[in-house]
Amino acid sequence: MMAASLALTIGLNPHTAEAAVDVNASASILVDADSGKILFADNIDDQLPIASMTKMMSEYLILEAIDQGTINWDDEVSISDPVRALSLKIDLSNVPLRQDYTYTVEELYQSMAIYSANASTIALAEHVAGSETDFVQMMNDKAGELGLESYSFVNSSGLNNSDLAGNHPEGTEADAENELTAKSVAQLAYHLINDHPEVLETASIPELEFQAGEEEVIQMQNWNWMIPGVNAQHEYDGADGLKTGFTSGAGNSFTGTASRDDMRLITVVMGAVTRDDRFDETAKLFDYGFDNFHEVELLPEGYKPDGEDVIPVTGGKENEVSISTSEALSVVVKNDEEELYSPEVTLSEELLNEDGEFVAPLEEGQEVGEVQLAYNGEEDVQYLYDNRSNSTPLVADQAVEKASWFTMSMRGIGSFFSGIWTSVSDTVTGWF
Known part of the structure; x- marks a missing residue:
């Protein structure tokens, strides 16, 4: 997976954690049953x-x-x-x-x-x-x-x-x-x-x-x-x-x-x-x-990552595709810590070329990555399983068909002449 961090941050307001509960037992743990997020742990x-x-x-x-x-x-x-x-x-x-x-x-x-x-x-x-x-x-x-x-x-x-x-x-x-x-x-x-x-x-x-x-x-x-x-x-x-x-x-x-x-x-x-x-x-x-945590929707369905909502496509009839979340993302957060989470985009490496472009074809609704909510607070956030996190899938908003040989040839010819014109234009401009 290739990570592309968003510039968007939902704020960084440090929150002082309240004292954890004192449990009189050999070992104890408290977990959110949906995500597996560990809310308290002792031994x-x-x-x-x-x-x-x-x-x-x-x-x-x-x-x-x-x-x-x-x-x-x-x-x-x-x-x-x-x-x-x-x-x-x-x-x-x-x-x-x-x-x-x-x-x-x-x-x-x-x-x-x-x-x-x-x-x-x-x-x-x-x-x-x-x-x-x-x-x-x-x-x-x-x-x-x-x-x-x-x-x-x-x-x-x-x-x-x-x-x-x-x-x-x-x-x-x-x-x-x-x-x-x-x-x-x-x-x-x-x-x-x-x-x-x-x-x-x-x-x-x-x-x-x-x-x-x-x-x-x-x-x-x-x-x-x-x-x-x-x-x-x-x-x-x-x-x-x-x-x-x-x-x-x-x-x-x-x-x-x-x-x-x-x-x-x-x-x-x-x-x-x-x-x-x-x-x-x-x-x-x-x-x-129940007193210190609550579930809240931080990203709605159809959320478009700011600055990363359009990704270039190579080899397709279109040169780019817009992406968005396929479902809303609700997470369990500590009270007053909603603003300590920021979205980060990760695109599926197998769909990308060396230049970070999607390679056609793409289907409408095809999963192309995920948005993960990164925690920017002071506490150590852990889950029952390392591969579980606050994330939701990113999908292609439109289908991008693979371009035909003729279309690719015309693009190549257009790029060739465009390059010549640019070179000539730069030369002439240099004369004056």
Whole structure:
């Protein structure tokens, strides 16, 4: 890509950043769910146990399998002997599962997403991949595909392998636990919400019945106390997900998400002291995000870069083409910092010759580059992914057809005689 910086600047007024929120946890992060822009970060690169937040990856793979048609919501799921035994451990988060009763993918998924049912998660893993061992391989493969920076998945549920009574996935240690960094957990949540937004439909259910047997009904209350209808002390306006977690190694952890005024935030809190703390610290992050940031449209659809809105074209019926943005660009900015962003144009190198001209032909609406909003403030702006930024595509406003051989010849002849005339004119002028 060849950068061409615009002369236009939307102002440079330094803004003193307010003190960041103080989060009492081992690690924490706050992210804009649309762009992946990091709004707050503390100790986000240390790999730590994540407990049942693991189930976000299991949810991703299950929802992906549904989309791809490899499994269906009404599929009946077999309950293996180890799954049956695990489901009866009342000291772990579970719904009891029978081998003489029928459960669907949807029912087990609901128990996993709402009640964090561990045995249900393993049953679904076996249904998707044939075995939990193969499912764990899928989890690690998907983590790499999604670009998670640091991860180690050893089982599908988030339990410590020692809780699985020797039935942990092959190739993993008997006391191993799933570990990610806070940044990687946020990356996973970012993909889950954006690739499979339907996850929030289930994650936001406050309470649901699970039919464990003919006459056995389990009342499942959501472990996420921030969604409406679960816990009045921790209920948070706009909260609708996502996943809690606890083991002795991980402490109390929580990946949250909430939406207000068309701005959705993602939070991760790892290693809080108590269950209440993980929600209290999350509320601090949400408050900081919603109080100090807002989404604003800085460039409208059809914006023409000042001084760079017309680009020369070679080999075409026309000698130039106008360009503009194909869609508006809205970004999340800190309050009173709108004027610290300036547009910069980048043209697609593969469409340019050595002289920086487009080479015909070009189609109307063809993407020819992008406009990126550069931040000119004092704070370090980062994203979950380096290749994500505040940018919008630039397109050609008109088609430029390739000129015929005759047209190019005439242009060449015209240029030749024009050059002779200019030379003669300069000579004559020199006589006088």
